[in-house]
Amino acid sequence: MGRAAALADPANAWITRSDKPVALGEAGALSGLAFAVKDNIDAAGFPTTAACPAFAYQPTAHASVVQKLLEAGAALHGKTNLDQFACGLNGTRSPYGPVPNAFDPAYVSGGSSSGSAYVVASGQVDFALGTDTAGSGRVPAGLNNIVGIKPSKGLLSACGVVPAAQSADCVSIFARTVDVAARVLHVAMGYDPRDPYSRGLHLADTAWPAAFRFGVPSTLAFFGDRAAEAAFAESIARLEAMGGIRVTIDYTPLASAAALLYESALVAERYAAVRSFFDAHADAVVEPVRGILADGQAYSAADLCEAQTALRGYGQQAAAMWRDIDVLLVPTAPTHYTVAAMQADPVALNRNLGAYTNFVNLLDYAAISVPSTMRPDGLPFGITFIGPCGSDWQLADLGQRYHHSTGLTQGATGEALPPAQPIAGIKAASEVPMIRVAVVGAHLSGMPLNGQLTERGASLERTTETAPDYRLYALPNTVPPKPGLLRVAPGQGSRIAVEVWRMPAALYGSFVALIPHPLGIGTLSLADGSSVQGFICEPLALAGARDVSEFGGWRAYIASLQAK
Structure with missing residues (x-):
C-alpha cells in the first residue's frame, strides 16, 4: 500500500489519506468502488485518532467490516473527520476543523x-x-443529499471500532444511491464472535405491500424552520401518491x-467507552x-439500572405502534444550522438535530435516511424510514422507491440517479409464490x-373478459x-370485463376471509380459454x-x- 499521511484538506473532511488506495487486488461484489472510513474505525496502515490526536494509535489489523469490504474488491482511500469520539451530530467538534456542508460551506455537515x-x-x-449511536449515520446523510443506512444493531461487526456507547453503536453506510449502500450492507453483514x-x-x-402503512409522529x-416543515409535508404527500397510507x-x-x-445515567456509557484515556x-x-464525558462520571450503578428500566418501559409503550404501521416516517433532521450558530450554542442546537434520531438505537430499530427534496434556500432535506429490528431490506x-420518485441528483455531484436495482435481500417477484x-x-x-x-401486495396483471x-x-x-357473477348455460351468457390480479399466496387466505356471503371464490373461465380463481355468487x-x-x-354499469 502507499503512504498514509495527514492531508491538507480545505473542507477538513479527511484526517489521513493514502497516496495509493488500499486494495487486495481481488475481484468481488464491490470491485471498482472506492471507499473511506470514519476515523474511529481501524484500517491497518492508517492511525486511528477518533479525532483526538493524543488518543491516536496505529492498528495492526483492519476492523472486521473493513476487511470484508476489501475482500469484496473495494479500494480504501483513507480516514475521515468526525465529531471527537463520535460525540455529536453536527460536525464541528473536531480539532481537525469543522466539516462544512457539501452544498453551502456556511452550514454544518451533520455529524x-x-x-x-x-x-x-x-x-x-x-x-x-460511519458509525451511528444517536443518529450519526443519518443526520449527515439528510443534510448532504445522500443515503445513510443505520443497520439493525449487531448486524455489522463493531470489532475494531472505537466505541461511543457500545450497547447502542452501529457501523453505518453512506452512499449516493440506495443500491450501492445495500450492496455494501450485503457484503459487510454477518455474525462476529x-x-x-x-x-x-x-x-x-419480502417487501412491504404497495399500500404500506406509514406512521407520522x-x-x-x-x-421555527418553515422550509423544513414544508419539505416534510411534501414527503408525506409523495408517500401517499406512492400508495402509502398515513x-x-x-x-x-x-x-x-x-x-x-x-x-440520564445512560450517558455513563459514553464515559465508560474511553474511561482510562x-x-x-x-x-x-x-x-x-469533555463536559459530556465528564457528566458520565457522576452516576452510580443504581442510577444506570433505573435508566435502563425506564428505557425498557418506553420501549414497551412504543412497541404498540407496530400493530398499526409497517414503517415510521420522520424528518432526518428538523432544521439546518450554520457553523457559526452551532459553535455559539453547541449543546442545545446539537440536541435539536437529534430530535428524530436519538431513540432508534436505544429501542433496537433499523433505519435508512434518503434524500427527499431541495429546499428553496438550496439546502437538502432528507427523511428517515424506521422499522423494527430485522427490517433492513424492506x-x-x-x-429506493422513494428516492427514485424525487427526481433528485446524486449528492452534490449533479449526476442523475442511475436506474433502480433489485435490493439484494428482497426476494424477486418470481421467487414469491403467487395466486x-x-x-x-x-x-x-x-x-x-x-x-x-393492494394492502396485500397484489398487483394488476391484466384486464380481460370472461368466456x-x-x-x-x-x-x-x-x-x-x-x-354477483353467475355462470349460465352455453349460449345464454355474455363476456364480462374482469381484472386479473397477482397476490402473494401467503396472504391469499386473509383476503378470501373478507369476502361476504353470498359471494365466494370459484374457478372462472376467461375469454382466452384459460381458467383463474375469481368471484362468483350463489344463485x-x-x-x-x-x-x-x-x-x-x-365499471360501465356504475358509470x-x-x-344520470
Missing part, C-alpha cells in the same frame, strides 16, 4: 460522521463507513426514550465533548374495495354496491337483483348510474 458524508456527497468516493454485541439476525425478505417540531402515532414514548440518552488526558478532549426497498384472482366489481382498480388487494358464459347482476342492499342470492350484463362489466 458525527461528518467527513464520511462529505466525501460521498462530493463524489470523492463511492461509499463510506469477537464483537460482544454482534448477533445473527434473520432479515425480512403526533407532534412535530421544526424549531397513520398518526403517539410520539410520546419515543421522545421520552430519546431524552434518556443524554439526560479520559481519566488521564481530559484536557486533550475538546468541549463540549427499508432499503422502500427507500391469480379475477375481480369483477368493487375490487376493481379505483373501486372502493381495491385496497384489500361468454356469464351473467352479471347488481346485488340489492349491498354497501358498497357489489355485483339464490340473485332474487331481486338487476341483470346488468348488457353493460359488459361493473351509467353516475351519468
